[in-house]
Amino acid sequence: MTDASATNANATNANLPVAGMTDDDLLAIARGAGTPAFVFDAAVFRARLRAVRGILGPDIELAYSIKANPFLIGAAEAEGLRLEVCSPGELAACEAWRVPAGRVIYSGVCKREADVREALAYGAGVFTAESPRQLELVARAAAAAGMTVPVLLRLSAGSQFGMSREDLLAIVDRRAALAGVRLVGIHYFVGTQRAKLKHQRRELEKLVALLDELEAEHGWRPERLEYGPGLAVPLFADEDFSDTLAPARELAPALWEVAGRVDLTVEMGRFLATECGVYLASVVDDKTDRGTRYVLVDGGINHLVYYGQTMAMKVPLVTNLTAAVRGADSAAPAATETPASTGAPAEMTALTVTETPEVELCGSLCTTADVLVRSLPLTDPQVGDVLAFRNAGAYSVTEGIGLFLSRDLPAIVIRRGPGDWEVVRRSRPTWPINVPEAFASPPRPPVPAGFLHPRGHPRPIPSKM
Numbered sequence: 385m386t387d388a389s390a391t392n393a394n395a396t397n398a399n400l401p402v403a404g405m406t407d408d409d410l411l412a413i414a415r416g417a418g419t420p421a422f423v424f425d426a427a428v429f430r431a432r433l434r435a436v437r438g439i440l441g442p443d444i445e446l447a448y449s450i451k452a453n454p455f456l457i458g459a460a461e462a463e464g465l466r467l468e469v470c471s472p473g474e475l476a477a478c479e480a481w482r483v484p485a486g487r488v489i490y491s492g493v494c495k496r497e498a499d500v501r502e503a504l505a506y507g508a509g510v511f512t513a514e515s516p517r518q519l520e521l522v523a524r525a526a527a528a529a530g531m532t533v534p535v536l537l538r539l540s541a542g543s544q545f546g547m548s549r550e551d552l553l554a555i556v557d558r559r560a561a562l563a564g565v566r567l568v569g570i571h572y573f574v575g576t577q578r579a580k581l582k583h584q585r586r587e588l589e590k591l592v593a594l595l596d597e598l599e600a601e602h603g604w605r606p607e608r609l610e611y612g613p614g615l616a617v618p619l620f621a622d623e624d625f626s627d628t629l630a631p632a633r634e635l636a637p638a639l640w641e642v643a644g645r646v647d648l649t650v651e652m653g654r655f656l657a658t659e660c661g662v663y664l665a666s667v668v669d670d671k672t673d674r675g676t677r678y679v680l681v682d683g684g685i686n687h688l689v690y691y692g693q694t695m696a697m698k699v700p701l702v703t704n705l706t707a708a709v710r711g712a713d714s715a716a717p718a719a720t721e722t723p724a725s726t727g728a729p730a731e732m733t734a735l736t737v738t739e740t741p742e743v744e745l746c747g748s749l750c751t752t753a754d755v756l757v758r759s760l761p762l763t764d765p766q767v768g769d770v771l772a773f774r775n776a777g778a779y780s781v782t783e784g785i786g787l788f789l790s791r792d793l794p795a796i797v798i799r800r801g802p803g804d805w806e807v808v809r810r811s812r813p814t815w816p817i818n819v820p821e822a823f824a825s826p827p828r829p830p831v832p833a834g835f836l837h838p839r840g841h842p843r844p845i846p847s848k849m
């Protein structure tokens with residue numbers, strides 16, 4: 385067993401294991417599942433949920449925004465969280481996981497009537513309304529189904545999401561006339577990866593003032609506040625990883641105060657899911673041009689997205705798993721400085737020095753944008769080595785430009801503990817999505833060795849292109 389000693393040298397947490405996994409664990413997964421692959425450690429995720437719940441205490445509900453990583457729905461559900469759902473597809477994912485409908489918060493912009501009807505049929509616990517028009521739509525669909533559903537009015541924070549304060553107040557004033565919906569509270573979310581907690585504290589004060597105003601001046605006492613603080617997690621090597629739960633702990637007193645006034649649900653994605661995920665990719669090429677050493681991997685920005693990464697200048701935590709194991713298993717690391725290259729005397733040939741060159745780490749897309757890290761100190765990179773990118777548990781898995789270049793989607797592995805892991809989605813080809821459907825079916829057969837492409841197109845071209 386080795387630790388993450390081959391993690392890029394400037395990482396402040398170079399000695400931490402990758403999520404809950406050792407290098408050996410991850411290499412075994414890479415061998416079994418292939419690369420590129422995401423590994424999500426459900427045990428790490430569930431431990432994080434329990435830790436956050438422990439910090440927030442029993443009077444605050446926790447909701448998981450499944451957009452952060454739908455592969456973790458089952459684990460979040462098993463921990464008793466509510467699930468924030470923002471699209472018909474996300475609702476279908478919850479149905480597939482057999483999530484109890486009452487736990488679903490049916491949220492999101494651009495709801496259409498058919499979407500709402502589906503959520504009503506499923507029995508979603510609460511709906512959010514992003515605009516007066518969206519409220520009417522929910523009301524109409526519910527009334528038509530003979531239902532009255534609880535609704536949270538989403539207050540805008542100055543973007544396309546939510547409704548203006550004026551619209552919200554106007555709805556509250558005519559609530560008695562609304563059929564099909566019962567207003568139960570307010571929904572508020574500004575943005576993600578928000579490190580300065582003074583912003584969250586200030587907006588919580590404003591929200592409490594709004595609750596007071598609604599009661600005093602509009603005769604409506606909201607029962608519920610659903611609030612997304614957008615808490616931040618460290619992602620890059622120069623950040624502090626010593627206590628990644630600190631933001632929750634520091635914001636908790638302000639949240640408790642609010643929970644004393646109204647039923648509070650805190651909804652989060654990134655803060656809960658980031659740490660449990662690792663992206664695995666293998667080195668495919670290694671070359672030097674004009675003094676830059678380019679290391680290319682079989683994944684790329686089509687799969688891996690670090691929020692706040694700009695022009696690949698920031699350095700995420702990357703471990704060369706193979707080099708770590710090579711270094712631990714072998715008395716003589718593979719990359720050595722020999723007397724021939726160093727000019728050292730012959731008797732020093734036994735002295736070996738593991739290389740940690742600065743490399744430009746690139747992916748496998750045809751765009752110069754596909755640089756994962758512009759300058760990364762990477763231990764002894766060799767073709768075939770498996771690299772682990774930490775903190776890839778949130779958003780990456782669905783946010784990347786996965787269809788570009790018709791590269792395959794990565795495999796998805798859920799790990800439950802040492803040696804206990806499962807490929808829950810195999811690597812998927814994307815080319816069938818990037819051709820007319822008539823070409824994509826039946827699937828392309830594997831090409832036998834020595835096969836030469838016949839002239840012309842193997843399948844008839846559909847008449848209407």
Ligand SMILES: Cc1ncc(COP(=O)(O)O)c(C=O)c1O
Binds near residue numbers: 577655
């Ligand atoms: C309404 C809403 N709530 C919660 C979240 C989750 O945010 P985060 O992942 O920063 O916790 C989002 C993310 O976009 C969102 O739009």
